[in-house]
Amino acid sequence: MMTLSETLELVRPNIMRLKPYSSARNEFTGGNAILLDANENPYNLWNDDLTVNRYPDPLQREAKLKIAKIKGISPEQIFLGNGSDEAVDLLIRCFCEPLTDSIAIFSPTYGIYSVCADVNNVQVKEFILNNDFSINLQQFFNGISPSTKVVFICSPNNPTGNAQPIGTIEQILSKFRGIVVVDEAYIDFCPEKTSLSLLNRYPNLVVLQTFSKAWAMAGARIGIAFANPKIIATLNKVKFPYNIGVPSLSVLSRAIEQYSNTKSLISQIVSERELLRLRLQQLSCVKMVYPSDSNFLLVKTTDANSVYNYLLNNGIVVRNRTHEPLCNNCLRITVGKPYENSKLIQILNTYRP
Numbered sequence: 001m002m003t004l005s006e007t008l009e010l011v012r013p014n015i016m017r018l019k020p021y022s023s024a025r026n027e028f029t030g031g032n033a034i035l036l037d038a039n040e041n042p043y044n045l046w047n048d049d050l051t052v053n054r055y056p057d058p059l060q061r062e063a064k065l066k067i068a069k070i071k072g073i074s075p076e077q078i079f080l081g082n083g084s085d086e087a088v089d090l091l092i093r094c095f096c097e098p099l100t101d102s103i104a105i106f107s108p109t110y111g112i113y114s115v116c117a118d119v120n121n122v123q124v125k126e127f128i129l130n131n132d133f134s135i136n137l138q139q140f141f142n143g144i145s146p147s148t149k150v151v152f153i154c155s156p157n158n159p160t161g162n163a164q165p166i167g168t169i170e171q172i173l174s175k176f177r178g179i180v181v182v183d184e185a186y187i188d189f190c191p192e193k194t195s196l197s198l199l200n201r202y203p204n205l206v207v208l209q210t211f212s213k214a215w216a217m218a219g220a221r222i223g224i225a226f227a228n229p230k231i232i233a234t235l236n237k238v239k240f241p242y243n244i245g246v247p248s249l250s251v252l253s254r255a256i257e258q259y260s261n262t263k264s265l266i267s268q269i270v271s272e273r274e275l276l277r278l279r280l281q282q283l284s285c286v287k288m289v290y291p292s293d294s295n296f297l298l299v300k301t302t303d304a305n306s307v308y309n310y311l312l313n314n315g316i317v318v319r320n321r322t323h324e325p326l327c328n329n330c331l332r333i334t335v336g337k338p339y340e341n342s343k344l345i346q347i348l349n350t351y352r353p
């Protein structure tokens with residue numbers, strides 16, 4: 001288990017030393033000031049309800065207060081990014097020295113971790129999940145090195161759909177001498193499986209969540225990193241000053257006000273997922289449907305390329321994962337609206353090999 005000071009020693013020295021860009025708006029909290037500091041246009045032309053002529057709050061303070069309230073977390077433990085993808089990139093840039101350090105991932109998993117590592121010239125240590133999509137801890141601890149600075153655990157995992165047990169995550173947290181990132185993009189579909197409650201015990205834990213999935217705001221581009229305030233301060237230092245726009249923050253505010261509606265929509269999607277699973281399992285082109293804690297199903301078909309193209313020719317786009325490890329002949333299918341799911345089943349019923 002790492003202490004806070006050991007965790008902070010993992011930050012790259014140049015980032016530790018970095019003096020961040022500072023805007024006058026960083027210090028400004030009051031209302032009705034005459035704003036002549038940022039070379040903006042003083043006229044609000046395009047939308048009466050949104051002051052898009054002004055730069056947004058660089059630290060998104062109002063949004064963080066609201067998120068803190070619904071998550072039971074302090075605002076200082078919250079970073080907001082232009083999607084959680086921004087947090088992935090920043091974590092790699094803050095903790096991994098290019099050409100020297102590595103990250104660890106458990107494949108098959110979300111592709112952005114290795115893309116961001118590649119962009120930053122950081123090596124990727126890839127560990128293949130067990131056949132039941134659980135993490136092989138022994139293989140992980142044997143395969144990492146002192147230069148492995150960040151491990152990404154996607155839970156629930158994309159594309160396999162399963163959440164990792166909290167016990168597994170804690171075993172990694174207690175022994176790994178680096179940053180443990182748990183990507184919970186799909187956690188709203190299985191909220192009881194979150195690692196957020198571990199945050200106060202492990203200074204090297206970062207939990208990523210997003211408003212892109214269950215919250216129906218993929219187009220707004222808002223992701224969250226929850227972590228120790230010192231890690232959050234480090235991410236804030238490196239991010240671009242105005243990383244989330246005024247319209248996105250306004251939609252977020254509305255969405256949080258209507259949190260209870262979102263929760264009932266989430267349970268509808270979960271019920272629809274189970275209905276879709278039953279209907280898929282009856283199809284002759286489906287060999288098995290894996291259990292899911294998320295809003296998609298990983299489906300093993302008789303021939304993924306052929307089924308994929310058939311669906312595409314019939315105007316239905318799914319994700320072909322057949323070339324991913326452990327996913328031979330698998331398609332990843334998002335749970336849609338009831339009529340979309342019915343159409344999918346109807347088309348698949350007419351598929352002939």
Ligand SMILES: Cc1ncc(COP(=O)(O)O)c(C=O)c1O
Pocket residue numbers: 082083084085086110154157158183185186209210211212218221222223
């Ligand atoms: C596991 C996982 N993490 C993160 C993301 C991206 O989230 P965001 O839209 O917040 O960048 C996705 C999107 O597909 C995902 O599957």
